[in-house]
Amino acid sequence: MLQQKTVASTGNSLVAEAMRQCAPDVMAAYPITPQTTIVEEYAKFVADGRVHTEYVTVESEHSAMSACVGASAAGARVMTATCSQGLAFMWEQLYIAAGLRLPIVMANANRALAAPINIHCDHSDVMGCRDSGWLILFAETAQEAYDNTIMATRIAEHPDVLLPVMTCLDGFITTHSIDRAQVMDDETVKGFVGEYRATNMLLDTDNPVSHGNFAGLGGTYFEFKKQHRQAMNGALKVVKEVGAEFAELSGRPFGVIEGWGMEDAETAIVCIGSTAGNARHVARELRAKGEKVGVLKVRCFRPFPAADIAAALKRLKAVAVLDRSESFGEGGPLFLEVRSALYDLETRVPLVNYIYGLGGADVRLELIERVFSDLSDIAAGNAAPGALQYLGTR
Amino acid sequence: MKWDVSRVNEWTADEFPRGAVIPEGGNSHDYVTGGWRSERPVRDDEVCTQCLLCWIFCPDTSVVVRDEKVVGFDLDHCKGCGICANECPTNPKFGRKAIEMVPEGCELPGVK
Numbered sequence: 001m002l003q004q005k006t007v008a009s010t011g012n013s014l015v016a017e018a019m020r021q022c023a024p025d026v027m028a029a030y031p032i033t034p035q036t037t038i039v040e041e042y043a044k045f046v047a048d049g050r051v052h053t054e055y056v057t058v059e060s061e062h063s064a065m066s067a068c069v070g071a072s073a074a075g076a077r078v079m080t081a082t083c084s085q086g087l088a089f090m091w092e093q094l095y096i097a098a099g100l101r102l103p104i105v106m107a108n109a110n111r112a113l114a115a116p117i118n119i120h121c122d123h124s125d126v127m128g129c130r131d132s133g134w135l136i137l138f139a140e141t142a143q144e145a146y147d148n149t150i151m152a153t154r155i156a157e158h159p160d161v162l163l164p165v166m167t168c169l170d171g172f173i174t175t176h177s178i179d180r181a182q183v184m185d186d187e188t189v190k191g192f193v194g195e196y197r198a199t200n201m202l203l204d205t206d207n208p209v210s211h212g213n214f215a216g217l218g219g220t221y222f223e224f225k226k227q228h229r230q231a232m233n234g235a236l237k238v239v240k241e242v243g244a245e246f247a248e249l250s251g252r253p254f255g256v257i258e259g260w261g262m263e264d265a266e267t268a269i270v271c272i273g274s275t276a277g278n279a280r281h282v283a284r285e286l287r288a289k290g291e292k293v294g295v296l297k298v299r300c301f302r303p304f305p306a307a308d309i310a311a312a313l314k315r316l317k318a319v320a321v322l323d324r325s326e327s328f329g330e331g332g333p334l335f336l337e338v339r340s341a342l343y344d345l346e347t348r349v350p351l352v353n354y355i356y357g358l359g360g361a362d363v364r365l366e367l368i369e370r371v372f373s374d375l376s377d378i379a380a381g382n383a384a385p386g387a388l389q390y391l392g393t394r
Numbered sequence: 395m396k397w398d399v400s401r402v403n404e405w406t407a408d409e410f411p412r413g414a415v416i417p418e419g420g421n422s423h424d425y426v427t428g429g430w431r432s433e434r435p436v437r438d439d440e441v442c443t444q445c446l447l448c449w450i451f452c453p454d455t456s457v458v459v460r461d462e463k464v465v466g467f468d469l470d471h472c473k474g475c476g477i478c479a480n481e482c483p484t485n486p487k488f489g490r491k492a493i494e495m496v497p498e499g500c501e502l503p504g505v506k
Contacts, residue, residue: 101413162412200415208419215414218403224414226407 002249004182011142011174014181015081015107015167016041018149020051021189022105025076025196028056028067032086033119034171035109039081061086065093065104072102073211075201077157080104083171084111087125091132097164098133099228100211103156103196104164106134107149110273110324111171112359120360121171123272124325127333133228135165135235136302140276142179144299145169147252150184153193154242161235163228170274172360184250192249236303256300257308261287265294267375268313270338271322272298275356275363279322282368293372298334306341313342317379318350320371322391324357331388350378356391367392397421422471428456431474433495435467441485442492448478474498 009017016038019027027046029039046055054071058064061082072078082090087108097104108126112118126136137152139145145167152165169175184192200209215221236256243254260280262268269279276297283293296312298305313319321339323332330336335353342349354371357363371391377383397418411417435448442464449457449464456472458465467478474495482493 099413100415200411200413200417207417210416210419211413213414213416220402220410223405223407223410227410227412230407 002184002188002251004184004250007181007183008178009142009181010037010176010178011139011145011169012037012109012176013041014142014146014183015149015169016045017183018146018189019079019105019107020045021184021186022079022150022153022193023051023077023190024053024079024105026054026056026068026071026078027080028058028064028071028078029080030058030061030064030082030086032061032083034111034175035081035083035086035107037175038107038109061089062093065090065097068104068106069093069097069100069102072097072104072198073100073201074203075198077153077196078102078104079106081107081109083109084113084119084125087129088113091129094129094132094134094164096212099224101162101228101231102164103162105149105152105156106164106166107145108166108168109171109175110168118359119171121173121274122324122358122360123168123333124358126166126168127325127327129166130302130333133163133232134302135161135163135232135239135300137165137167137239137300138272138298139167139169139174140274140297140299141181142169142174142177143181143252145174146181146183147246147250147254148299150189150193151239151242151246151254154246155235155239157193157196158238158242161231161238163231163235168273173274182250182252188249192246232303236300236305239300239303254299256298256305257312258297258299259294259312260297261292261294262296262312264292266292266316267318267320267372267379268294268296268316269320269322269368269371269375270296270298270309270313270334272301272324272334275322275324278363278365279368282365282372286369286372291372291376293375301334301337304337304341306337309338309341310345313338313349314345314347316349318352318375318385320352320354320375322354322356322371324355326355326358335388350385352378352385353388354391355388361392364392426470428468428470428472428474431469431472432498433474433476434469434498435472435474435476435478435493436496437464437466437493439492441488441490443483443485445483447481447483448493451477451481453477
């Protein structure tokens with residue numbers, strides 16, 4: 001087994017460390033709370049000569065992603081980080097990075113969007129760009145944020161994928177809390193991610209290419225979207241393969257979804273990110289009392305592992321989907337995807353949607369207990385799954 | 395080797411280059427890109443001093459030069475931006491520039 005160093009570190013420090021170990025050629029970034037310490041610590045790595053990255057200090061996130069797009073098209077391994085208003089400001093460039101099939105890796109420190117202005121955790125920033133064609137991985141812990149960053153590099157640059165990957169960690173909860181984690185040595189990470197060999201690189205003057213071309217009438221744009229969709233569909237297999245290889249190397253299991261107690265659970269909570277820890281804690285206590293409860297954490301949101309989720313939930317008597325973002329439609333983004341994934345099942349699984357924790361509202365254990373209690377009532381036939389609920393508001 | 399696009403209208407998603415990359419350089423020679431020009435540069439050879447400023451400034455390399463002399467414009471690629479006419483210095487002997495922009499299509503019958 002590989003020797004790893006156990007450290008006490010914040011999620012952001014570990015993301016910066018993982019990025020340093022993946023050694024991108026270019027990083028173009030702009031600081032924004034609670035992402036700042038990622039790019040700050042990375043800048044120090046560059047200043048100290050610990051990594052040979054061209055660090056581009058730009059004047060905005062729009063410019064950050066624009067510079068990343070240019071650098072990636074030129075043939076570089078490129079990384080950046082942002083969140084919230086910064087991610088929103090990158091908007092049009094996100095679609096360009098994905099449409100041009102540029103394997104950029106970006107950390108997102110999940111934070112609410114204004115207004116009212118708020119700097120704390122929720123998933124409305126990343127969920128807003130879930131249709132941009134990026135792969136999206138979520139971390140529950142600082143350890144997962146570290147691991148996801150390394151895996152994301154391999155996944156993005158895989159010849160069957162070649163799409164940008166966003167690795168998300170919960171603002172402050174995961175980005176700033178000091179957590180215990182295991183860190184691999186530089187050589188191991190270097191060996192795992194390998195050397196990036198870009199195809200169609202602008203700097204290859206012997207084989208000139210042009211990027212950013214027009215695909216207008218006659219349906220060519222449509223064909224490129226189909227090409228993108230095929231890559232996204234195929235990416236699920238790559239995420240699983242790279243995850244399995246990483247798990248073998250690190251000794252830490254990886255799944256596009258990760259279940260706790262799901263084998264014989266009658267009710268379960270489906271959630272994303274740091275909340276999974278609270279949910280498991282409550283589930284453990286309820287298990288001790290003999291209640292058959294489970295927790296299903298979605299670690300890979302794009303591509304969406306619909307078949308895996310359907311298989312995990314199909315026998316359950318009641319399921320709650322917890323969304324840490326609003327869509328102001330028929331449910332939160334995760335709920336809509338999960339419900340769609342379950343639609344084709346023979347048996348209908350009663351499903352309820354809770355919106356929780358917006359703008360960093362605390363996810364207290366009693367809130368999770370209440371969800372399991374509601375599920376227990378539904379499973380027993382004492383209550384019907386109701387409409388979307390706000391969990392924890394007054 | 396030239397990029398073969400003869401079947402482009404039949405290509406499926408798998409056949410297009412990934413990410414809409416064009417895998418060869420300088421191929422705008424092969425396409426007429428000046429079709430939407432609304433004004434066209436016209437040069438008076440008698441007034442022209444062959445200073446070549448138009449050739450230097452043209453953003454689309456559409457000023458055709460042979461043996462160090464401007465011989466005309468590549469109207470297949472000229473977009474009619476007028477930079478050449480703008481930069482063209484007034485020849486004091488004639489009191490005017492060698493290049494002026496004229497509206498496209500005005501020589502057509504019935505169009506003024």
